[in-house]
Amino acid sequence: MRRYLANAAVLVLGAVAIAACSSGGTNTSSNQKFSGTTVRVVTFTGPQIAEPLQRRAPDFEKLTGAKVQVITVPFSDLYQKILTDFATKTNSYDAMVFDPQWMGDYVPPGYLEDLTGRVQSDSSLQWNDIAPFFRDFSATFKGKVYTIPLDGDFQMVYYRTDLLQKDGLKPPETWDDYISIAQHYQGKDLNGDGRADYGSCWAMKRSAQSYWMWLSVAASFLQSQGTKQGAFFNTNDMQPLTNNAAAAAALNIYKTLSKLGPPDQLNNDVGDSRGLFVGGRCALSLDWGDIGTLAIDTTQSKVIDKVGAVILPGSKKVLDRSTGQLTDCNPTLCPYAVNGVNHAPFAAFGGWSGAINKASSAKVKDAAFAFLSYMSAPAQSNVDVTIGKTGFNPYRTSQFSNLDVWTKAGMSSQAANNYLGAIKDSLQSPNMVLDLRIPQTAYYQQTSLDTALAQFLAGELGTQATMAQITSQWNKKTDEIGRQSQLDLYKASLSVTK
C-alpha cells in the first residue's frame, strides 16, 4: 500500500511540475480563457461558407480553448430555422452566419446581440479596415452594429481581356456599352473549339438568384444620391420604385440580354453561368466576386489571366423621382457620376455575416464574438477571400491593397490589379446600393419580383404588366404588414435617421 502511495505521490508531483512548465511556457491560462465553452454556430450546408468555419474552428480551439460546433442546414431552411429557434426561445444556436438581409426580421424583436461596443474595442478585428459600406450599412441597423462581415458581396461585370484587347474594345461603362459588346461577340467562337459562343452569360432561372441580376441593372437608373437614397422604395411614403421609366429601361435591357446568351439562358443558375464563363464560352458576365477566384482555378478555368472586372456599368440617365421619368445626369442629380455616368454598385445579398444570439450566456457570447472576430481578422480573411471554395469575397481595404495574397493564390499581377481595381471602385463608391432588409424581404424579392421577372422573360407578361404586378404585390404586402412600420424599418436599414 505504502508503495502505491509513494508511486501516486510521484505521479501527482510530476503532473504538477509538467502543468507548471507548460503553463509558464505558453501562457495557457490567458490563451485558454474559453476552455470548457462550446459555441454552436449555424450556417448553410455549403460547402462554401461552412468550409472556412469548419476548417478554422480547430485552430481557434487550440488558441482559446473554445470548442466551436458548426451546424449546417440547407440554405432554403436557414432563415426559418434561425427565426423559429429565436421565436420559440429554443436558443440552440449561439452564433449564426447568415444573410444580413434577414436583420430586418431578427433585429426589431431583439434577437441579436448589439456588437457596437465589442467591435470598437477589439483591436485584432481591425474594424476600420473593413470597407465603410460593409461597416456602416451592411453590419449596421438603426445605427448599431449587429453583425461582423465575413464576406463582401456585390456584383461586378467580368469580361474577357484577350477578346476586347484584340478587337480594340473598352470594358463597358454603361449598359448600352454592355449590350453593344455582347452583340459583337454573340455567335462567335470565343474558345477556339469551332462552335458558336455567347456575348453574355447570366443566371436567369426562376426560383434561383436571377432577380439580383435585374436589380444590378436597375440600380444605376434608380439610385444616384448615395446609399441612403435607397433603390427599392421612396423613403417618403414607401411607394415601390418598380413602376417608372427606370424600371422599364432595366426590364428592356434584361430582356435584350436574355437573347444575347446561351439559348437556354432562362434555365441557367449562377453555377451554369460561372461554368460557361470560366469555360471560355462567354465574352461578358455579371456575378459576385466568385468569377475572379474561379478564373484562376487551374482545375476548371480555361481563361486564366484572360479575365478583367469592372464596376457595374452605369447610366447617363437616372430616375427623377418627382416625375417618374428618366432625366439626363447633372451634378445635382448625379453627384457621384464618373464622366457623366451614374454607377450604383449593388451589394446583392450583402455578404455572409456573423451575428450572436442575445439570449446566450455571457461567456458563450464572448467566445462567439472571439470566434467571429478571429474569422474576420485580416490574418485569416485575407487568405480565405482568395480561395474560391470558401465563398468569401473581399470586403476589407487591406484585401485590395495587398497584391501578395492574390499573386500567391495564382493571379498574375496584372489580373490581380484589374480584379482588385474593380472591387476598389465598387467598395469606395458612395452610391453603393444596399440590398433590401425589411420584414418579409423574402416575399418582396424571392416571390414577387422573381416570379414577375420570370414571367416577363418568358413573354407571359409585357413591360407595363410586369411593373404593375410587382408594384401592386409590393404595395399589398406593405399595407398588410403596416406601411409606417415598414417605412421606418426601411429607413433604419439605410441608416436614415430623419
Added chain:
Amino acid sequence: MRLSRRDRLLLLAPLATLMLVWFAGPALLGLLATLTSYSPFTTDVRFVGLANYAAVLRDPQFATAARNVGLLTLFAVPLELTAGFAIAWLLRRPLRGRAAWRVLLLLPWLVSPIASGVMWHFLLSTTSGIADFFLGWLGAAQASSPAGDLHLALPAVVAIEVWRVAPFVAFLLLPGLESIPRERWDEATLAGASVFGRIFRVAVPGMRGLLLTVSMLLIGLALGTFDTILILTGGGPGTATLTPALYSYDAAFSTNDWPAGAAAAWVVAAAVFVVGAVYVRVARE
C-alpha cells in the same frame, strides 16, 4: 394458421402508431393551420376561416399551376402506363439476364427525384450537357435545352417523369401479366389473335383491377409532382412548369406564408382524395 381480429390489430398497431404520430398528426395540424394566420414566428394567431383557401384559389399563379399539373397528368399517366406495360410485355417471356434487366429498369425509380432533376439539368443543358457534348463532337449544331424553352419545358418534364416512372409501372404490372392463366394465351393464339388482340382480349381484361390500381397511383403521383421540377426548372420558364405542389413549397418556404402553403397542399391532397374515392367506387363495381 388463421389470425384472430386481435392478432391482426396487434400486428397493425406499430405501423398505425407511427402513421398517427408522424403522418396524421402533422397533417391535421397543417389542416388547422390553414384556418388561421399561424406562423411559427408569431404569437398573434387569429382564426381566419377559409380565407387562406380563397386566396390560394383566387391566385392566377395557382390556376396556372393547376392547369400545368392537369396537362402533365393527362399526358404522363397514359404514357407511363403504355410504356410500363410494353416493358412488362417484353419481360414476361424467359429472357437471358431477365433478373438483371428487371433490376436495371428499376434504377430510374430508385434514383431520388431531386437527383434525377440535377442529372437531367446537366444532361439537357446547352452548355454542359452530354447531349450537346456529343453533338459538338460530331460537328453538329448546338441543341437548345428544352427545359429553358417556354413551349418545350412542360413536355420535357412529362418525358422525364415517363422515363422515371414507366420502369416502376413495368415492375408492378409484370406479376399481373404472369399471373394470367396459360390457357387464355393458348386460346387466343389458337384463335389467331395478333399481338394487339392478345393484349386487348387477354392481358387487359385479366389485369383490369391491377391496371386500375396502378392508374390511380400514377394519377396521385402526377398531381403531387414537385421534386424533379424544383431542381430542373424551378417552375419556369415563366410559369410554364409551375405545379400546385411547387406553389405550396414556394408559399411556405420562400414567402414564409405557412397557412397559404398548407392550404395549397390541402387542395392537392383533396384532388388526390377525389382520385382515391373514384378508385374505391370503381373497384367496388
